[in-house]
Amino acid sequence: MMSPLNSVVLYQLGPIPITQAVVTTWGIMIVLVVGAFLLTRRLDLVPTRRQAALELVVVTLDSQITETSGARPGPYRSFIGTLFLFILVANWSSLIPGVEPPTAHLETDAALAALVFVSVIWFGIVGDGVGGYLKSFAAPNPVMIPLNILQSLTRVFSMFVRLFGNVMSGVFVIGIVASLAGLLVPIPLMALDLLTGLVQAYIFAVLALVFISSTIKDGQPEAPETPTKKEI
Amino acid sequence: MTFDLWALGxxxxxxxILVWLMQRVFWRPVAAAIATRQDTVNAITQTAKATQAKAEAALAEATQARDGIAAERVKALDAARSEAETAAKTILTEAQKKAETLLATAKTQIEKDTAAARKANAAEASDLSLVIAARLLDRLNGPAIQSAFLSQLVDAIAELPEAEQATLTDTPTGIEVVTAKDAGALRAEIEQAVQSAFKGKPKLRFVTDPDLIGGIELRGPHFSLRNSWQADLSTIRKALSDAG
Structure with a gap:
């Protein structure tokens, strides 16, 4: 068994090493995009069961975004939803024999965390402007600026480490157990790994949404205080 | 442990890329389908609301029209009733007037008929009484009565103006002496008394006329001296007729 901390380079594309995680990611991308394309080919006004299930996914995601951030789901749906689906499918790809989930490698989780970091900046600037985004570091008061900057880095780092640790550990444990106790013994652990994969995908997506929405809220101007009776 | 920055990138x-692709092939189409359905449902709801509002407006209009028709019907019925009452009053008044006129006419006619009947009855009664009287007098027509009538005739002749007496005396056709029955034995006496009364000798011709009932009359071409029961009864009838 190979260490999950090491990346397996399958081939070299010029100076770029193509690792197994990257190839698996491409496979997941193809599966997701082709699957989505096939599923959404014939969307009608009167939905079929398939369309109803797809709409249920979208509506559930939209309601989650609305409940969490209080904002319209449109701008965040694609990013948050794709993050969730990719991480879920990547986590569950460990069930296919011979396939190692990309999320069990540092580079993939770091890339996801980096994307969340960039998206927080992007959505913060789009939502509140550059000034508003920068102002979000001064919430609740300017004394907190260093801590907020540190927090914006550490929370992303914690996301990356959490996802990597959970998935890697699952794969690692299953690998050890499988090597020790044969074929059937790891099955309960694999089932547990399915649950862990789902939970981790959900946690990663929700945290990304919370970070984005909190940045936007902190960057917005403070609401005027309720006027007193004397002012009225 | 290795960390490949190329792999990270x-x-x-x-x-x-996956986010971009998924947005194009999954999230956007499904969200668009949901939005389209929501828009369609909203449009259908709006249409249904508009149709309902239209139906309610039509119902209100129909109700108003029905109320209007009912009010118009009541008005028309009132007008017809009033017109009928007026017409009935007019007809009743006219009928009353006509009845009163007919009644008055009938009363007048009845009064006229009553008067005429009374008059006719009176005339008939007088005629009957005269007939009775004539029959009674006919039975009394004896010589004494004739003598009385003769003396009355003589008095009447004496009352005539002399010129008239002379004219009658000179009448070439003579004077008719009319009696109810043949004078018989009184003929000479009558002739003598008449001639004495005329103070001359007129030509006398005796004629019998049963209609006289009793009495002696003188008649000429332009003269008549009535002195009989018939003349008296005629006078009485005339008097009764004039009185009636």
Whole structure:
């Protein structure tokens, strides 16, 4: 068994090493995009069961975004939803024999965390402007600026480490157990790994949404205080 | 433990591309389908609301029209009733007037008929009484009565103006002496008394006329001296007729 901390380079594309995680990611991308394309080919006004299930996914995601951030789901749906689906499918790809989930490698989780970091900046600037985004570091008061900057880095780092640790550990444990106790013994652990994969995908997506929405809220101007009776 | 920055960059690019692709082939189409259905449902709801509002407006209009028709019907019925009452009053008044006129006419006619009947009855009664009287007098027509009538005739002749007496005396056709029955034995006496009364000798011709009932009359071409029961009864009838 190979260490999950090491990346397996399958081939070299010029100076770029193509690792197994990257190839698996491409496979997941193809599966997701082709699957989505096939599923959404014939969307009608009167939905079929398939369309109803797809709409249920979208509506559930939209309601989650609305409940969490209080904002319209449109701008965040694609990013948050794709993050969730990719991480879920990547986590569950460990069930296919011979396939190692990309999320069990540092580079993939770091890339996801980096994307969340960039998206927080992007959505913060789009939502509140550059000034508003920068102002979000001064919430609740300017004394907190260093801590907020540190927090914006550490929370992303914690996301990356959490996802990597959970998935890697699952794969690692299953690998050890499988090597020790044969074929059937790891099955309960694999089932547990399915649950862990789902939970981790959900946690990663929700945290990304919370970070984005909190940045936007902190960057917005403070609401005027309720006027007193004397002012009225 | 190794950390491949190329892999980091590739994975980041992969996920970004995946986000973009999924947005195009999954999230946007499904969200658009949901939005389309919501829009359709909203449009149908709006149409249904508009149709309902239209139906309610039509119902209100129909109700108003029905109320209007009912009010118009009541008005028309009132007008017809009033007109009928007026017409009935007019007809009743006219009928009353006509009845009163007919009644008055009938009363007048009845009064006229009553008067005429009374008059006719009176005339008939007088005629009957005269007939009775004539029959009674006819039975009394004896010589004493004739003598009385003769003396009355003589008095009447004496009352005539002398010129008239002379004219009658000179009448070439003579004077008719009319009696109810043949004078018989009184003829000479009558002739003598008449001639004495005329103070001359007129030509006398005796004629019998049963209609006289009793009495002696003188008649000429232009003269008549009535002195009989018939003359008296005629006078009485005339008097009764004039009185009636």
């Amino acid at each position: 590739l994975q980041a690019a992969n996920v970004l």
